[in-house]
Amino acid sequence: MAQIRIRNTDQVITGEENVRSFLNEQGVLYEHWDAAKLPEALRDKFNLSDAEKQHILDAFDADIRDLASRRGYLTWDIISLSDATPNIEELLKKFEQVHTHTEDEVRAITAGEGIFIIKGSDDVGYMDVLVQEGDVISVPENIPHFFTLTESKKIVAVRLFIETEGWVAHPYEDPSFIKA
Numbered sequence: 154m155a156q157i158r159i160r161n162t163d164q165v166i167t168g169e170e171n172v173r174s175f176l177n178e179q180g181v182l183y184e185h186w187d188a189a190k191l192p193e194a195l196r197d198k199f200n201l202s203d204a205e206k207q208h209i210l211d212a213f214d215a216d217i218r219d220l221a222s223r224r225g226y227l228t229w230d231i232i233s234l235s236d237a238t239p240n241i242e243e244l245l246k247k248f249e250q251v252h253t254h255t256e257d258e259v260r261a262i263t264a265g266e267g268i269f270i271i272k273g274s275d276d277v278g279y280m281d282v283l284v285q286e287g288d289v290i291s292v293p294e295n296i297p298h299f300f301t302l303t304e305s306k307k308i309v310a311v312r313l314f315i316e317t318e319g320w321v322a323h324p325y326e327d328p329s330f331i332k333a
Contacts (some may be wrong), residue, residue, distance in 0.1 A: 155183060155288045160331075161278040176282070179273045180293050182224075182257075184323035186216045189285035191263050196286075199235035199265060199307045206231040209263055210311065215312060216261070216289075224291065226259065226313040234306045235265075245301060252322040252328055253295050256315040260300075261289040272297040272327070279330060297325040 157166040157175060166175050169185055176183040188196075190212045196206060209231055210217065217229055234241065251272075260267075264283040271292055273280050284290055284305070292298045302308060 154185070154285060155290070156283045158281045158283075159273075159277055160280060165232065172282075176290070179271070179277065179280075180296070181271060181282075182259075182289070182291035182293075184187075184220070184289040185287050186213065186261060186289055188263065191218075191286075195309075196264055199233050200237045200273060201231065201233045201309065203311075206233070209309065213261065213263065213311060215315065220261075220289070221257075221313060224259075224313075225315055226257075227315055228317055229311055229313045231263075232312055233308065233309045234302060241306065248301055249301050249332075250322075251297050251299050251325045251327055253297055253325050254292075254321060254323065256294050257291045257313075258298065259289070259291040259313040260284065261311040261313070262286050263309045263311060266303050266305060267308045267310075268301050268303060270299050270301070272330075297327055297330075 154169055155172045157172055166172055173183045191209065195209060238244065260286050264286050266283060269282040269290060269292060271280055271282060271305060282290065
């Protein structure tokens with residue numbers, strides 16, 4: 154279940170409804186899907202074949218299509234990261250830079266966990282949003298953010314896009330950002 158830490162105050166927000174309400178106030182969509190839809194054999198697997206990725210997409214097809222129809226997403230895929238991912242440290246460096254997008258950044262976590270660092274309203278500042286299996290988050294276009302893995306370095310997520318070329322980041326320089 155998602156958890157939020159406000160960096161300026163160290164306030165921690167837990168509980169699905171509290172997280173949903175707080176993120177909604179910040180313009181960030183949060184939902185929770187039934188992670189039990191994922192077959193047992195794929196719940197702790199992070200090095201996936203194309204067939205296994207398709208199996209995950211099939212398991213969450215109704216949820217994906219519902220979200221896509223509500224929000225205008227046109228394409229989706231699976232991303233899987235772990236210590237077994239070639240050049241994982243270099244890849245994470247690419248993700249771990251504050252940036253924006255010209256469309257929402259959407260992730261539905263099917264296994265593992267990660268952290269979205271998102272710039273909230275002026276009174277909130279940056280927040281760390283821990284996402285785990287079942288959590289769905291959509292960071293709105295033009296909102297500064299970045300993503301990183303937790304110490305476990307394992308995540309599988311469905312990514313949804315409006316733009317057919319997929320993930321395109323635009324660097325965002327913010328002197329107020331302090332990497333924690």
